[in-house]
Amino acid sequence: MTVIEVDGMVKRYGDTTALAGIDLRVEKGEILGILGPNGAGKTTAVECIGGLRAPDEGEVHVLGLDPRRDRSRLRPVVGMQLQEAMLPDDLEVGEALSLYRSFYREGADVDRLIADVGLEKKRRKRFKELSGGQAQRLSLALALVGRPRIALLDELTSGLDPRGRRDIWQVVERLREDGTTVVLVSHLMEEVERLCDRVVLVDGGRVVADDTPTGLVDRALAPGSRAKGATLEDAYLALTGQAPEPPDLEDLEEAR
Numbered sequence: 001m002t003v004i005e006v007d008g009m010v011k012r013y014g015d016t017t018a019l020a021g022i023d024l025r026v027e028k029g030e031i032l033g034i035l036g037p038n039g040a041g042k043t044t045a046v047e048c049i050g051g052l053r054a055p056d057e058g059e060v061h062v063l064g065l066d067p068r069r070d071r072s073r074l075r076p077v078v079g080m081q082l083q084e085a086m087l088p089d090d091l092e093v094g095e096a097l098s099l100y101r102s103f104y105r106e107g108a109d110v111d112r113l114i115a116d117v118g119l120e121k122k123r124r125k126r127f128k129e130l131s132g133g134q135a136q137r138l139s140l141a142l143a144l145v146g147r148p149r150i151a152l153l154d155e156l157t158s159g160l161d162p163r164g165r166r167d168i169w170q171v172v173e174r175l176r177e178d179g180t181t182v183v184l185v186s187h188l189m190e191e192v193e194r195l196c197d198r199v200v201l202v203d204g205g206r207v208v209a210d211d212t213p214t215g216l217v218d219r220a221l222a223p224g225s226r227a228k229g230a231t232l233e234d235a236y237l238a239l240t241g242q243a244p245e246p247p248d249l250e251d252l253e254e255a256r
């Protein structure tokens with residue numbers, strides 16, 4: 001079952017075309033990674049899917065509904081982790097989660113969620129006292145507190161230490177076991193290789209590749225490259241035109 005359908009999505013900010021016609025499908029229970037250089041349009045795409053922004057052109061459907069027009073119907077089933085959570089400065093971690101939990105008829109166990117994201121010792125800390133990584137963990141917990149059927153996670157683990165990253169990967173793996181559909185934006189190839197069933201590579205506001213992580217390596221590089229140790233990062237750099245230029249043979253000859 002297709003839960004997210006995007007057709008020809010265009011978004012402009014003044015003179016800047018952030019999305020130049022994006023098509024995207026996400027199936028139920030799938031973990032889709034969105035990769036791409038800074039400014040490629042990843043956050044804009046996720047914000048349009050989550051109903052925070054309206055595309056200028058094209059169609060977006062989530063569970064067959066319009067994310068903006070049907071926002072109140074989608075709110076209980078779509079959880080969004082944003083790059084920057086906005087909470088009152090003095091709200092404590094435990095209070096914020098209990099408050100958000102109260103918005104949902106059925107939701108996560110707050111104590112369990114706090115433990116899962118590694119915030120047990122910060123339960124009584126106010127939002128303004130959290131470090132960047134702690135605020136990031138809280139924003140993920142807030143996205144998941146209503147046990148959403150679809151989780152939109154923007155830069156899931158950026159700013160987290162290696163331990164924190166692994167904690168959060170386990171949280172996402174549990175979402176997979178529960179059948180939650182996940183869209184995650186990431187710059188970490190290790191994260192995408194570990195978690196994602198499929199990767200959409202966005203560059204310049206367009207989808208330039210859509211494949212499994214291993215399929216992407218095969219597609220981007222010469223046959224047999226994977227056996228020789230080529231990685232998703234190599235494929236990413238090749239597909240986005242960021243791979244280092246191979247040395248010019250004539251220059252090498254001259255240097256000898």
Ligand SMILES: Nc1ncnc2c1ncn2[C@@H]1O[C@H](COP(=O)(O)OP(=O)(O)OP(=O)(O)O)[C@@H](O)[C@H]1O
Nearest residue numbers: 013016017018036037038039040041042043044045
């Ligand atoms: N609110 C805004 N007003 C004007 N321009 C914007 C706005 N938000 C994004 N843009 C521009 O739209 C383009 C896409 O930005 P977006 O944040 O979607 O990219 P991204 O792929 O998520 O980047 P990053 O990896 O740096 O987070 C960029 O050129 C950016 O400067």
